[in-house]
Amino acid sequence: MGKNRHTLLELTGMIGKAISRSLNGSYWIVAEINEIRENYSGHCYLELVEKDSGNDNIVARCRATIWAYTWRMLKPYFETSTSQKLSKGMMVLVEVTVEFHELYGISLNIKEIDPVYTIGDLERRRKEILHRLEEEGIINMNRQLDIPGIPSRIAVISSPAAAGYEDFIHQLENNSRNYRFSTMLFPAQMQGSTAGRSVTDALDMIFEKEGMFDVVVILRGGGSASDLSCFDSYEIAAHIAQFPLPVITGIGHERDKTIAGMVANTNVKTPTAAAELLIGKYTEADSLVLSFGNRLASAVTNLIRQNRQVTTALSGSIPGIVKNRMQQAKAELRASGSIMARSAGGYIQKRHHTIDSFHYRFRVHTKNYLLSHKSSEAEMRTKLIPQHTARLLKGRSERLHLFGTKLGLLDPENLLKKGYALVTKNGNIVKSARNIHFGDLLETKLHDGRITSRVSDIDISTDNTKVSE
Known part of the structure; x- marks a missing residue:
C-alpha cells in the first residue's frame, strides 16, 4: 500500500508545530472560571469555560495554568485590586498564550489578568441580584421588622473559632450595666465555596426554633476582605431578606459593603459593634422605663x-x-x-x-x-x-x-313628744348600733331641741349605746 503513515506522536508533533506557527503570540480572552486549585508546588490550575447566554450551557472549555513564578505576582495584585479571591464562577479578562503538549493536548498559559474587568462584572452581578430582590418585593422585608426593646435571646451564626465571635460574647457578658443575654451558636463556614450553603442551612435551623429568639446575628470578624464574596450571593440575601426575625450582620470592615448587609435589618462593621447595638437597645428600654416611672411618680404626687x-x-x-x-x-x-x-x-x-x-x-x-x-x-x-x-x-x-x-x-312631731328620739350620723338616720363606731359624732333630735354627742362605748348584744357629751 502506498499510503503515507504517521505515528500518533508524529501527528501530535505536527499539530504542535502548526499551532506554534499560527498562534505564536498572546491573546486577551474573556472566560469564566469553572474550576481553580493551587498546587503544593505553587502552580495554579484552572478550567476556563464560556457559556451560552441563553441557556447557560457550556459552549467552550479549555485548561489553563498560571505558573508559580507568575502566580506569586498575579494573586496579591488581583486580590488587592478587587478585594476578592479568584474563585469559581468569576468572570476574568486574562492574557494567554496557546500551548500544545503531546500528552496533555491544548492548554492556555496565563500571563496577565485585568482586575478592572472583574470588578465591573462583579458590580454588574451585584446590581442584577439587587434588582431581582427588588422585583420579587423582598429587598426591604427584614429592614421593616422592629428589633425588640429588650433583645435578650440571640441566635448567632458564626464560626466557633472566629475571633469576632469571641469578641461579641465577651462584650455582651461584660457590659457595664450587667444586662443579661442568652445566646445560642449555630456554627457555619464563613468563607470559601461552601460558606453560602452553610449560612443558609444555619438560618433554616433557626427558623425551626423561631419562637426561642428575638434577633439573629451573623458574625464574621477577622480574615481577609476578599473572603466576603459569598455574602454577595442571591441565596444568602434572599434568606436574610425574608427571615421573620430581625437580622443583624457584622461581617465586614469599614469599607466593605455586601448585599447581605444591605438587605439585613441592621448592618454593623464589626462583631463588637453588633454587641454594642444590642446593649444600646437594652439601655434605651431601661431609660424609657425610668422616665415612665418618674412621670408616674410625679402624676401620683400631683393627684x-x-x-x-x-x-x-x-x-x-x-x-x-x-x-x-x-x-x-x-x-x-x-x-x-x-x-x-x-x-x-x-x-x-x-x-x-x-x-x-x-x-x-x-x-x-x-x-x-x-x-x-x-x-x-x-x-x-x-x-x-x-x-x-x-x-x-x-x-x-x-x-x-x-x-x-x-x-x-x-x-313625727307627735312621736318625738312621746319621748322618742331621732339619732343621725353625718346627716343619715342611724337604724342599727352596728353602723356606729367609737368616736363617731351623733346628733339626737327631741321634740324641743337637739343634742350632739360622741360615742364612747358600744354594746351590740344589748343594743345599748353609751354616749358622753
Missing part, C-alpha cells in the same frame, strides 16, 4: 396634692352641709305632717259625703220598697229604718275617728 386640697375644702363645708340637710329634713317632716293631716281631713269629709249619699239612696230605695208592700209591713220597716241608720252612722263615724287618731300618731 395626692389635688385630692388633699379637695378633702380640706370638703371638711370645712361638712358642718354647714349637715346643718342644711337637717333643716331640709325638718321642713320635709313638717310638710309631710301637714299633707297627712289634710289628706286625713279630706278622706273623712269624703267618707261623710259617701255616707250621706248612701243614706239618701237608702231612703229613696226604702220609700219605693214600702210603697210596693202592704202598709202595715211598710210602717213596721219604716220604724226600724232610723235605728239601723243610726247604728250604721255610728259605726262609720267611730272608724273614721280611729283612722284620724292613727294618722295623728304617725306624725
